[in-house]
Amino acid sequence: MSVLTKAIVAHSVIVSAIESKDIVNRAIKIHNLSPVAAAAMGRTLTMAALMGKEFKNKEDYLTVIVDGGGPLGKITVCADGDGHVKGDIENPVVETVLKPDGHLDVGGAVGKDGTLTVIKDIGLKQPYVGTSKLVSGEIAQDFAYYFADSEQIACGVTLGVGLDRKQKCNSAGGVFVQIMPDCPEDVLDRVETIMYAMDEMSYQFEGSTAEQVIRRFFGEFDLIVTENVNVEYKCNCNKYKIDRIVKSLGKEDALSVAEEMGQLEVCCHFCGRKYVYDKQAILKLFEKQTTDKK
Ligand SMILES: [Zn+2]
Incomplete structure (x- = not known):
């Protein structure tokens, strides 16, 4: 079971974080994902879980489609307001390519010649549909751009999936930081610096809960934890x-x-x-x- 934590930092920043190792391992098992597919899909599932928790109702539902034109094909991920996520990927066994720095080339496998689409069904007549261009195919940056471009939300996104030699995920997680409109300038500057230091995200979640990660990075501020909820990979087919x-x-x-x-x-x-x-x-x-x- 993965746990998602939400907190209000400095009365003006909403921080949500999730430790998502179990979700990623379930996806690897179901889809027999190659390492680069596990990283791409794991990051997308982690973000969808964070977005699902923004819903007010349990039945509210979102679908995220990452379609970058790369060898992995289309990634489709769904999440509801009740802590469930699931996903599908067109080509799960794409060969893994490393970047010169030794990291998996997720952007190359996803591709960046395409779009990120978010469909939100919150029980209205028509679902909300937002689309933005992919900026890197590395997923976190693409979501940050999506929120700024399509939903006009000032935010920061960082996501990470760490894999061991047996192709299992040993640590994964994500942090979603939303800046409220009344956020003071000095807090904003400091939060930006913290977000910048949050690179290498999966490592932060090794042996740490989401709440511990939030406290590690934002502990210098007045911090109120508002929610601690379970999230799991669960399909609603019947x-x-x-x-x-x-x-x-x-x-x-x-x-x-x-x-x-x-x-x-x-x-x-x-x-x-x-x-x-x-x-x-x-x-x-x-x-x-x-x-x-x-
Ligand atoms: Zn199913």
Whole structure:
């Protein structure tokens, strides 16, 4: 289980942080991610978890799509207001390239010739959709730019995923700093300096909770912790949703696949769960649909 902490710093800065190792390891296991894919997707999942906690209602839902035109393809991540995140990536096993400084070339694998799109569904008639250009493909910078450009929020974002030699994540986390409009100039200057020093983020979360990381960096200010909540990688797929997908295939097509393959299998992209339908189950499903219509 990952824990997210929110705090108000100097009465004028909202800081939220999450220790996200378990979320990243779950994604690595489900999608069999190569190291560079784990870094890119892990950072995106970490940010989505932080954004999900900005929602007022548990049912509120966001989808983030990072589409940079690089070898990893599209990364899609979802989060709700109740502490759940999940994600999918087009090409999970992209070869890992290192930058001259020895770090994974996440920007090269994501690509920067594309967009970051955020779709927020907060129960209104139309979901909110915001899009901005990718600036580096390194994810954190791209989100910071998105908030400034698309939501007019002054903020800082830092995200990190550390991997061991066995391709498991040994530390991961992120910090999201939002500056309130009445923030005094001297506080703002100091916060900017702190954010700059927060590079190498994953290392900060090694053996530390999110709250400890916040206190480590912002301890010099008046600091009030407002929330400590659990966040986990959890998919919300269910039989009812998959039934609808099978129905959308049409009776004949669904039956012909089942006949050819012995059964019809639908696999959820986000959690890998398999839903299996034999001929009997398909007939029953469409029978039910006819009854429903009456
Ligand atoms: Zn699922």
